[in-house]
Amino acid sequence: MKPSIERIGSLLALKRTERPEEGYWQDFLCEFHQRQREEVAKRRTFSGLCERTTDWFSELGGAKWLHGAGLAYAMLMAALLVIPRGVEVEVVPLVPVNHRMT
């Protein structure tokens, strides 16, 4: 015999009263403020900038592939514009030889 859906629902509803232990939120706030101070200090460093860029990229979801492809294309175009194309060779126009019978 299976428990009814209603009975399962009642059992699950009992879990609504689950709480963290006494004093949890006071400690939580202390830790939260500490992390905020560390975050402010980190933002001023280059590694913080890299981390934020990585986080932003990972949050893009499926669009990150489009952004990545666009960035790669832009870099390729920039490279093609900047890199020298090779030595220019002066072409001497051909002059027909005048063979005169003497």
Next chain:
Amino acid sequence: MFFRQPQRPDPDRDLVSQAQHGDTRAFDALIIKYGDKLYGLVYNMTSHKEDTHDLLQNIFARAYQSLGKFRGQSSFYTWIYQIAVNQTLNFLKKRKRRAGVSLDDPESSAADDPGLVDTAHAANPEQQSNLNELHKRLNEAMRSLSNSHRTVVAMFDIQGMPHGEIAKVLRISEGTVRSRLHYAHQQLQSFLQECWEQRF
């Protein structure tokens, strides 16, 4: 002609505005106000106390950083709830499945949790013991569900959110919410069948 129900004013409007202007105590008050509910959500999705704590730190940090972008189109609670669900689901995708040690930890056994004491059977130790065993099995059953199914069960059955609200937070249709719940309930029923027959 149909009239749209006027949107109820956000009860947290003043606190949110103060927090947006840099009042950290206002944001602290919001953490205290919604902490327990978000704790319940994340804990029932992850089944792990330490992960719950870390996730909550990240969730509130993310909310604080993004507070400037909050325009009040939804209530603050709906907004932060959405952040909590998204962060937790992202975490669950990355995490390898591991046993929910906290739920079987002797320090936090079902027998000690006042919320799990069935007052109707409080005078009957055998019945209470059966109930505790059932709760352990229920936690195992929850862990056996996929992330998406566990999420809707946590939101509907445990947190008591209506289908429409769940659909809005998860950005899925109400029909999808109902079908996921239906499937999840069937899975829970099958998982608990043996335990139920033995105990009741």
